[in-house]
Amino acid sequence: MSERHARAVWLGRRRYAPIHDLQRQLVEARVEDRIGDVILLLEHAPVITLGRGAEPGNVLFSEEALAAKGVDLVVTGRGGDVTYHGPGQLVGYPILDLKPDRCDVRRYVRSLAEVMILLAREHHVEAGVVDGMIGVWVDRASPGEWAGAPWSRELAKIGAIGVRISRWVTMHGFALNADVDLDAFRLIVPCGIRDHGVSSLLALTGKAPSVRDLALASAPQLSRALDVRVTAVEDLSELDDPTTALLG
Template sequence: MAIETLATARPDSTPEAGPITAAWLGRVDYREALALQKRLVADRADGRIGDRLLLLEHPRVLTLGRTSDPKHILADEATLAARGIEVIRVERGGEVTYHGPGQLVAYPIIALSPRGLLVRPLVRALEAALIATCAAHGVTAARRDGHPGCWCEPDGADPRKIGALGLRIERGVSYHGIALNVSVDLADFELIDPCGMPGVRSTSIAAERGERGTRPTTESVQRVAATFATAFAAELGAPLAEA
C-alpha cells in the first residue's frame, strides 16, 4: 500500500481499541517514514483512525536518539558518505541505531489508554514479538536484562544483538519502534557501537541460520514482517487487519 494512501485513508468506524491495522510499505526513506508516523500519531490521538503497525525497511541510515552520544559512531563523515549512509537525530529514546536494506523496521502507532497499556508492557510486548518472530524463522533469541531489544545467547560468552527497540509516546500514542536484522549487511554495524554498547556484536536471522552469504533482500524482510505483525497483535490480544 502506498504511503499517501495510508496517510489519507478514510477514518475507521470504531477507532477505540479495535484491531491493529498492519501495512507493508516496502523500502521507505527514513524522513518520509517519520513524517508519516507523526501524521498518524496526530490522527490516532484525535480518534480519526485506529491503531496502526507500519512494516518497512529503510535505505542505509544512522539515527541518534534524544540523548545519544555521537562518539558511538565510529566512522568519520567521509566513510559514511562513501557508503551512502546519512546520520539523523530523532526524538526516540536509545542510542545510535543502524537501518538498512535487509532489516525489518516496525513502527507501532498504538493508543495506550484504550488497550490499558503503560509503556513498559508495550516494550515487553514488542520484545516478545521479536523473540517469537526469530523462533518462527529458526533462531533462538531472548531478552537481556537492562538492555532493551532482542539477543542471541544474551547470557553466554558471545551475546549478539539481533533486534533493537526505541519508542516515543506523544499524546498517549506510541511511535518509532523496532528493527530486526533479517538479511542485512552486518559489515555496516562495524561503523557504530550498536545501541551505544562498545564491543557488542550484531547478528541477523540469516547469519544465525548459517546463511552468511545471503544478500539483503526486500522479499526476505516482507516474509518476516508478516510473522512479526501476527506475533505483536497476539501479544496485545488484538485482532490483526491488513491495510
C-alpha cells in the first residue's frame, strides 16, 4: 500500500452551518474520487450541536435563550449526544476515505483521540481515553500524568469526538479545548455526562497556544495519529468562502 497523503487547511473562525455544508460537499467529492483526503481545522463561533443520539434535555436553555446569548443550535448527522463548540477550541474535520484497509470505525475513532492526546502532550498535558466514554480525558488533579481513569482523582474531559461515515468516507471529527470559555459548557450536559467536568489546556497549565498556532503546528500529530502524510497546514483563513479552493 502506497503512502497516503492528506491536505490540511486552517479556516479560522467560522459559523457552524456553512462548514457543515462544506463538509457534505467534500464528502461527495471524496466518494466520487474528485479530491483526495482533506482535513479541515478551524474554530467555531459559539454553537451547540446535537448528534443522532442526543437527549434534548441535555440542552439546558431554550433555542431563544441561546440565540439571545449569541449561541447557535444545530441538529447534525454525527454520532454522539450534545456538544458545545466555540472560540478557543480547535475543531478538526477529517474527510478521509478509509477504504480499502482502514474500514474499522473503532480504530478510526481511536485515531481521532490520538490526535488530541498528541497535541495535548505538546503542551505538557497528558491525556487518555476512558472505557465507555467517548472523547479524551485528563486528571485535573495531576495534568502532567495519565495512568488511566481508575487512578485519576479528578477526571475531566478535554476533547470531544463525533463522527459520521458514509461509504467509508469520514465526516465530522474532534474538538480539543485550548483556551475555550469553560462556563459555556454550563449551557449543556456535555455528551450527556453529568458526573465529570470539562477542562482545557489553559485551565490545566495556566497557558495555551492560540487555536491558529495550535492548528498550524499540528501536521506531525495529524500524520502520526491518522496514518497519513500531512506536509504542512495551509492557511485559508482569509478566504470568505474556501469551497472553490478545496473543491477546485
